Structure formats: structure tokens, C-alpha cells
Amino acid sequence: MVVELSKKVKKIGEDDPRRIAHSFKVGLALTLVSVFYYVTPLFDGFGVSSMWAVLTVVVIMEYTVGGTLSKGLNRAIATLVGGALGVAAHQIAVLCGEKGEPIILGLFVFILAAAATFSRFIPEIKARYDYGVTIFILTFSLVAVSSYRVDELMQLALQRVSTIVVGVATCLCTSIFVFPVWAGEDLHKLVAADLEKLANFLEGLSTEYFAEKGEVENLESKSFLQVYISVLNSKPTEDSLMSLARWEPGHGRFWFRHPWKQYLRIGALSRQCAFSMDALATYITTYPNFMPSSDPDLHLKIRKTCQEMSSESAKALRELSSSIRAMTVPSLASRHASTVVATVRKLEDVLSEGNAMSDVLHLATIASLLTQ
Amino acid sequence: MVVELSKKVKKIGEDDPRRIAHSFKVGLALTLVSVFYYVTPLFDGFGVSSMWAVLTVVVIMEYTVGGTLSKGLNRAIATLVGGALGVAAHQIAVLCGEKGEPIILGLFVFILAAAATFSRFIPEIKARYDYGVTIFILTFSLVAVSSYRVDELMQLALQRVSTIVVGVATCLCTSIFVFPVWAGEDLHKLVAADLEKLANFLEGLSTEYFAEKGEVENLESKSFLQVYISVLNSKPTEDSLMSLARWEPGHGRFWFRHPWKQYLRIGALSRQCAFSMDALATYITTYPNFMPSSDPDLHLKIRKTCQEMSSESAKALRELSSSIRAMTVPSLASRHASTVVATVRKLEDVLSEGNAMSDVLHLATIASLLTQ
Numbered sequence: 024m025v026v027e028l029s030k031k032v033k034k035i036g037e038d039d040p041r042r043i044a045h046s047f048k049v050g051l052a053l054t055l056v057s058v059f060y061y062v063t064p065l066f067d068g069f070g071v072s073s074m075w076a077v078l079t080v081v082v083i084m085e086y087t088v089g090g091t092l093s094k095g096l097n098r099a100i101a102t103l104v105g106g107a108l109g110v111a112a113h114q115i116a117v118l119c120g121e122k123g124e125p126i127i128l129g130l131f132v133f134i135l136a137a138a139a140t141f142s143r144f145i146p147e148i149k150a151r152y153d154y155g156v157t158i159f160i161l162t163f164s165l166v167a168v169s170s171y172r173v174d175e176l177m178q179l180a181l182q183r184v185s186t187i188v189v190g191v192a193t194c195l196c197t198s199i200f201v202f203p204v205w206a207g208e209d210l211h212k213l214v215a216a217d218l219e220k221l222a223n224f225l226e227g228l229s230t231e232y233f234a235e236k237g238e239v240e241n242l243e244s245k246s247f248l249q250v251y252i253s254v255l256n257s258k259p260t261e262d263s264l265m266s267l268a269r270w271e272p273g274h275g276r277f278w279f280r281h282p283w284k285q286y287l288r289i290g291a292l293s294r295q296c297a298f299s300m301d302a303l304a305t306y307i308t309t310y311p312n313f314m315p316s317s318d319p320d321l322h323l324k325i326r327k328t329c330q331e332m333s334s335e336s337a338k339a340l341r342e343l344s345s346s347i348r349a350m351t352v353p354s355l356a357s358r359h360a361s362t363v364v365a366t367v368r369k370l371e372d373v374l375s376e377g378n379a380m381s382d383v384l385h386l387a388t389i390a391s392l393l394t395q
Numbered sequence: 396m397v398v399e400l401s402k403k404v405k406k407i408g409e410d411d412p413r414r415i416a417h418s419f420k421v422g423l424a425l426t427l428v429s430v431f432y433y434v435t436p437l438f439d440g441f442g443v444s445s446m447w448a449v450l451t452v453v454v455i456m457e458y459t460v461g462g463t464l465s466k467g468l469n470r471a472i473a474t475l476v477g478g479a480l481g482v483a484a485h486q487i488a489v490l491c492g493e494k495g496e497p498i499i500l501g502l503f504v505f506i507l508a509a510a511a512t513f514s515r516f517i518p519e520i521k522a523r524y525d526y527g528v529t530i531f532i533l534t535f536s537l538v539a540v541s542s543y544r545v546d547e548l549m550q551l552a553l554q555r556v557s558t559i560v561v562g563v564a565t566c567l568c569t570s571i572f573v574f575p576v577w578a579g580e581d582l583h584k585l586v587a588a589d590l591e592k593l594a595n596f597l598e599g600l601s602t603e604y605f606a607e608k609g610e611v612e613n614l615e616s617k618s619f620l621q622v623y624i625s626v627l628n629s630k631p632t633e634d635s636l637m638s639l640a641r642w643e644p645g646h647g648r649f650w651f652r653h654p655w656k657q658y659l660r661i662g663a664l665s666r667q668c669a670f671s672m673d674a675l676a677t678y679i680t681t682y683p684n685f686m687p688s689s690d691p692d693l694h695l696k697i698r699k700t701c702q703e704m705s706s707e708s709a710k711a712l713r714e715l716s717s718s719i720r721a722m723t724v725p726s727l728a729s730r731h732a733s734t735v736v737a738t739v740r741k742l743e744d745v746l747s748e749g750n751a752m753s754d755v756l757h758l759a760t761i762a763s764l765l766t767q
Contacts, residue, residue, distance in 0.1 A: 035516050042516045049532075050509035054501045057540045061497035077540055081508075081533040125433035129426045136453075137422035144407050144414045160421075161453040168429045168449055255670075259631045298627075298670045 042086075044202040049084050052197040056080045056190060072182035079190025084198070088274075089206035089267030091198040095191040096270070097155030102187050105159040106180050108135070109166025113176060116167075128167050136160050150266055206267035207277050211347070213261065214286045217254045217293045218344035224251045224300055225337035229330050254297040261290045289347075414458075416574040421456050424569040428452045428562060444554035451562025456570070460646075461578035461639030463570040467563040468642070469527030474559050477531040478552045480507070481538025485548060488539075500539050508532050522638055578639035579649050583719070585633065586658045589626045589665045590716035596623045596672055597709035601702050626669040633662045661719075 036043050059073040083094040116127040139160045142148050148156065170176050198204075227250070268283045408415050431445040455466040488499040511532045514520050520528065542548050570576075599622070640655045 031517065032513075036513075042513065046509040046513035049512040050505040053508045053532075053536055054505045057501060057504060057536065060540045060543060061501070074537060074541055077536050078533060081529060081536060129429060129433070132429060133422040133426045136425045137418040140421040141404075141408075141414065141418035145403065157453060160425075161450060164425055164429065164449050164453060165446060168432045169446055171432060256630060258628060295673075298673050301667075301670050 041202065041204050045086055045204065048197050048201050049080075051201065052080050052084055052193050053077065055197070056193050059186075059189065072179070072186045073189075075183055075186040076190040076193070079187050080194055083191065084194050087204045087206040087209070087264075087267050087271075088198050089269070089271040091194050092272075093151070093267060093270040094154055095194055097152060098158050099187060099191050101155040101158035102162045102184060105162030106166050106184060109163045109170065110176060110180060112163070112167045113170035116170075125171060128171060132164050132167055135163055151269075203274070205271060205274055205277075206264045207271050207274070207281060207283065210261065210264040210268050210283065210286050211277070213257065213264065214289050214293070215344045215347040217257060217290065218340050218347065220250050220254055221293060221296055221300065222337045222340035222344065225333040225340065229334035229337060251297045251300045254293055255301065257290060257294065261287055413574065413576050417458055417576065420569050420573050421452075423573065424452050424456055424565050425449065427569070428565050431558075431561065444551070444558045445561075446558075447555055448558040448562040448565070451559050452566055455563065456566050459576045459578040459581070459636075459639050459643075460570050461641070461643040463566050464644075465523070465639060465642040466526055467566055469524060470530050471559060471563050473527040473530035474534045474556060477534030478538050478556060481535045481542065482548060482552060484535075484539045485542035488542075497543060500543060504536050504539055507535055523641075575646070577643060577646055577649075578636045579643050579646070579653060579655065582633065582636040582640050582655065582658050583649070585629065585636065586661050586665070587716045587719040589629060589662065590712050590719065592622050592626055593665060593668055593672065594709045594712035594716065597705040597712065601706035601709060623669045623672045626665055627673065629662060630666060633659055 056076045059076055079098065083091060083098055085091045085094055112128065112131045116124045116131070119127050139156050143153055143156050166176070166180060169179075265283050265287055268281075271277075273281075428448045428451075431448055451470065455463060455470055457463045457466060484500065484503045488496045488503070491499050511528050515525055515528050538548070538552060541551075637655050637659055640653075643649075645653075
């Protein structure tokens with residue numbers, strides 16, 4: 024049990040050493056922020072509220088810079104708005120006298136909490152401000168409710184906001200300046216890697232399946248048949264990375280307002296491509312011996328064309344992937360793609376055959392990739 | 396702008412009225428818990444800590460019962476463990492004297508925060524206890540850090556734990572007894588609905604495509620070609636519903652420890668099925684006029700068999716879907732499935748043809764569904 028666990032832990036660390044760095048970053052940020060508690064002059068300035076700085080650090084420190092930024096900004100702004108509304112609600116409630124105050128406050132909390140919760144079902148808000156709305160409800164309720172007992176409301180509110188700002192600033196500094204993990208960069212690499220995987224599949228198809236003269240042995244064990252599978256389920260990862268990347272400031276080769284949405288489009292096209300590869304792979308493994316043909320000459324001809332087609336498609340995809348990495352305009356890719364088109368024509372002349380469908384799809388994909 | 400927004404809001408409410416109920420439930424729970432603040436005898440018992448009950452309600456109140464339960468239990472247990480360790484850390488640090496205390500405390504916070512953050516990368520912990528680990532770090536840091544300034548640590552800790560328990564209890568009562576939303580039931584319905592969608596596709600294929608004598612007009616506008624698309628991306632929803640459903644106690648027709656994992660397997664098979672439908676649909680729309688055949692007799696024969704095949708597959712899937720809904724053993728479905736097998740044989744005799752591949756896949760899917 025313990026050995027297994029430690030092996031697993033080691034593997035997680037080795038897979039992505041940035042995870043270890045992240046763990047230490049959280050520890051560092053927490054320790055930094057707790058200095059406010061230990062150093063007497065600082066403590067006297069903020070009081071018990073400095074507890075809120077600790078809380079903020081724990082809650083908003085995320086793996087990527089975009090995550091920390093989005094949570095931090097959400098939290099800071101939502102706290103401000105919620106706190107201000109809470110104070111306003113308190114002022115109104117006071118007007119209603121001793122007896123009416125808790126009732127009015129309760130009513131306010133009920134209405135605002137219900138409305139804000141409902142707003143979380145709106146997709147646009149859910150995607151970008153979900154956390155902010157939670158914090159808004161939280162701060163508003165806390166301020167409105169505790170205003171019934173606390174006398175120096177304004178001072179309390181100011182202390183709390185300033186400590187939260189301290190917490191957010193600590194997190195941002197740690198996550199931007201100490202081994203930053205950029206969601207945008209991850210997205211960029213993921214999309215390029217996915218295209219490369221598709222290219223590997225097609226290459227494997229060309230060299231290990233179509234190139235074989237006779238029966239293909241151990242087809243199911245070939246690694247190229249597995250390589251595209253992770254692409255099928257890449258959507259959730261891409262979506263979340265994209266929404267984080269939008270929050271990030273410019274860094275490295277990416278400017279602020281980098282067209283992150285384009286990556287999602289490429290991602291969607293790669294997935295479509297992977298779907299048809301899935302169908303193709305199932306077809307190949309179900310009927311492993313190509314088609315028992317009555318005409319060996321025709322058979323060879325089809326096989327030859329298919330091989331050429333998939334190897335050219337692979338080249339085009341690989342070219343696209345490396346041009347994404349280098350952020351240049353793909354020039355060679357369009358040549359490969361046109362070779363593919365020509366080969367498809369040739370194949371269509373030879374015979375309209377099952378495999379063509381999948382490769383036509385690849386083509387459509389490549390073509391639309393190129394138009395971007 | 397405003398009109399658009401209000402239309403959107405209305406639509407969201409109409410799509411699932413439980414969302415409105417949920418919003419009111421959150422308001423209700425918050426108002427209930429703030430009673431602790433307004434009623435003087437209750438307030439004297441808990442003190443300012445009752446603020447934590449409000450905080451707990453805002454943070455753990457989730458849309459489904461499973462979500463609330465998992466967050467509530469995570470929070471309660473993590474607070475207990477984190478608080479206990481925090482007190483222990485305080486006791487050790489006190490031994491090191493006035494000067495050493497903040498250093499030792501800082502060291503403890505750093506190590507535990509880093510270790511706990513790292514543990515969040517382990518998939519099993521991420522899936523079920525992610526929130527708990529966050530709260531653990533939070534409570535531990537708060538207790539350990541504030542122990543440096545607060546004298547009556549134990550009393551504070553006890554107050555806090557009891558208010559959190561009050562918060563969790565309020566949330567659970569509201570979410571279980573007031574219009575409960577069960578993640579398990581949603582999962583159950585989603586899986587059945589997905590199978591039904593696949594059946595609709597096949598039925599549409601049979602009646603609107605294969606049944607047509609001549610050219611099929613307006614093929615792209617046919618609704619059956621869109622019906623399976625939502626199934627392609629159902630994985631994230633299913634996964635999250637499953638992980639929530641595992642936390643739920645028995646309810647309605649579902650016992651505790653209902654085999655929720657089986658739903659994921661059915662879901663995965665439906666998705667595979669939808670992938671091949673996607674390939675099939677692309678094929679159909681790319682070559683809308685079936686295959687220009689030199690042999691009209693053969694053409695008609697193939698078309699007939701395909702029609703029979705897809706309509707029988709549709710019946711089998713529909714049967715499976717309704718037997719999932721009713722939670723009975725599918726009996727008719729296996730008969731339909733065997734008809735499909737027979738028809739496929741017949742088709743294979745006629746000609747080994749492109750479409751067969753996709754339907755063979757459907758078959759494999761149906762067969763594996765039946766073995767469950």
C-alpha cells in the first residue's frame with residue numbers, strides 16, 4: 024500500500040515537476056502572509072482581520088497564473104461590491120427601528136442571495152464570474168448580518184478589504200514571479216501536441232498498415248492505434264485552459280488579447296479528425312486483412328494510394344503543429360494538403376471506397392485549418 | 396440589451412424550474428442560519444463565531460443533494476482534523492519559547508500546506524476530497540497562525556466547529572427536504588435520454604434516408620442528423636454527476652451503493668456509438684446520393700437491408716432506454732439485437748459495404764450493453 028502510494032506520488036511529481044513547485048509556492052505564500060500576524064506593528068494595523076489574508080491566500084492560490092488572477096480579481100471586486108451593498112442594507116434597516124431591523128436584514132439577505140444564486144445559472148456568468156458571485160453573496164450576508172451586532176461597521180469593512188487586497192497581492196506575486204505556470208502556454212502546447220498525435224496516427228497507418236505486403240500481424244497491439252485516443256476527450260481541458268488564459272496578462276510570446284478562441288476551434292477540428300480516426304481504426308481492427316479482393320492489381324493500387332494519402336496528410340498535420348509551435352504561417356502544409364487532394368482524386372478514380380470517407384474528412388479539416 | 400437578458404433569464408428558468416427552487420433554497424438556508432445572529436440567547440452561546448455558520452452555508456450549498464453532502468462532509472471533517480493538528484502544532488511551538496514560536500509555526504504551516512497542496516494532484520483525492528484538502532489547509536493555517544495571538548484557543552476552536560456543524564446541518568436539511576435535486580436521478584435520466592437520442596438517429600436514418608426511393612432532398616436540414624451531437628460531449632456531465640451521486644444516501648428507487656459506475660460504462664458505449672454515427676452522418680452528407688450503382692437490383696437490396704438493420708437497431712436501443720428508465724431487465728431488446736445480427740449477416744452476404752462497418756459497431760455496442 025505505502026510503497027504503491029509513494030510510487031504514485033513520485034510519478035505525479037515526475038510527470039510534471041511544476042506541480043512540486045506549485046506546492047512549495049502555496050507554502051511560501053501562506054508563510055509570507057502569516058508574517059502579518061507575527062510582526063507586532065503590522066498586526067496592530069490590521070487586527071484580527073489579518074486572518075482574512077490567510078483565508079484569501081488558501082482559497083485563491085491556483086495552479087496557473089490565469090486561475091489565480093481570475094479568482095483574485097473576482098474575490099477583490101466581489102468583496103468590495105458585496106461589502107458596499109451590505110453597508111447600504113444596514114443603513115436602510117436601521118431606519119426601521121429596533122424591531123424591524125432583523126426582519127428587513129433577513130429579507131434583504133434572502134432576496135439578494137436568491138437572485139445572485141440564480142444568476143449563476145446564466146452560462147456567461149458561470150464561465151467567468153462564478154466564484155465572484157459566491158463571494159458576493161458571502162460578503163453581503165456577512166456584512167449585513169453582522170451589522171446587527173457590530174458597531175464600528177465601517178472600520179471593520181475597511182480592515183477586511185485591505186487584508187484581502189494584501190492576500191490577493193501576495194498570491195499574484197508568488198504565482199507570477201516564482202516559476203509561473205501560464206494557462207495560455209499550456210493551451211498552446213496542448214493544441215500543437217494534439218495535432219502531432221493525429222499526425223503520428225496517420226504516419227503509423229501509412230508505414231505499419233498500408234505498407235505491409237501481406238497480412239498485418241498483431242494489429243491490435245500497434246501503438247499508433249492508441250495515439251489519438253487522448254485527443255477525443257481534450258475538450259474539457261481546452262475549455263478550462265482557455266477561460267483561464269483569457270485572464271492572463273501578456274507573457275513571453277503571447278500578447279494580452281491573444282486570440283485564444285482560435286485554439287478552441289483548432290481543438291474542435293482535431294477532435295472531429297480524431298473521431299473519424301476512431302471509426303477508421305475500428306474498421307481496420309474489425310476487418311484486419313483489408314478487403315479480400317478478387318482483383319489483386321486493383322487491391323495493390325488502392326493500398327498504394329491510401330498509403331500516399333495518409334503519409335501526406337501526416338506531413339501536413341505535422342507541419343501545422345510545428346508552425347503553431349513556432350507561431351509562423353504554415354507554408355509547406357498547404358503544399359502537402361494539395362498533394363493529399365490530388366491523391367484523393369486519384370483514389371476516387373480508382374474506386375470509391377470505405378476509407379475515402381475518413382480521409383476526405385481529414386482533408387476538410389486540414390483545409391479549414393489552413394484558412395485560419 | 397435588457398430585453399435580451401430578461402428573455403435569456405426566463406428561458407433558463409423555464410428550461411429547468413428546479414433552478415428557481417434552488418435559488419430560493421439558498422436564500423432560505425441563509426436566512427435560517429442568520430437567525431442565530433438575531434436571537435440574543437443563541438448569539439450569546441456562539442458569539443462572533445456564528446459568522447462561520449453563514450460562511451459555511453454560502454460555500455457548501457450546491458445544486459444537487461450529492462454536491463451539498465460531499466462539500467458539507469468534506470468541510471466538517473477537514474475542519475476537525477485541521478483544527479486538531481493546528482492545536483497540536485501550537486502546543487509544540489509553545490515549547491520553543493517566545494522567540495522560536497513564530498518560526499516553528501511558520502515552518503509547520505509551510506510544510507503542511509505544501510504537502511497538502513501536492514496531495515491534490517493525486518487523481519483519487521482530486522476527485523473526492525479536493526475541497527476537503529483546501530479546507531484542511533485553511534483551518535490548520537488559521538488555527539496555527541492565530542494561536543500566536545489568541546489565548547483561549549480551545550474555546551475558539553470548539554465554537555467554530557459547532558457553528559460549522561450548524562451550517563452544514565442547515566444546508567443538508569434544506570437541500571434534502573425542500574424540493575431535492577438528486578444527482579443520481581439526473582444521471583439515470585441522462586443516460587436513458589442519450590440512448591433514446593441514438594435510437595432517434597437510427598430511426599431517422601431508416602425512415603428518412605434509406606426509405607427514400609430516389610434522391611434525398613434537403614438532407615442536411617433533416618433533424619435526425621443533429622440529434623446525436625449532444626451525446627458526443629456528455630462525458631464531463633456524466634462524470635461529475637457520478638461523483639456526486641456516490642455521496643447521496645438512498646432515495647426513491649435508488650438504494651445507497653447503487654451501481655453508479657455502470658452508468659458511466661453505458662455512457663461510454665453510447666458515446667462510442669455516437670462517434671460512429673458522426674462518421675456515418677458525415678459520409679451520408681458528403682455523398683448524399685448513396686452510391687451511383689451500376690446494378691440497380693443490388694442497390695435496392697442493400698438499401699432494404701440497411702433500412703431493416705437501422706430500424707431494428709433503433710428498436711433495440713429504444714427498448715434498452717425504456718428498460719433503464721423502468722429499471723427492468725431488457726427482454727425484447729435482445730430479440731431486436733439478434734434480428735440486427737441476422738440482418739448484418741444477410742448484408743455481408745450481399746456485399747461488404749462501407750456502411751456495414753458503422754452498424755457492426757452499433758451491434759458491438761448493443762451486445763455489450765446487453766451483457767450487463
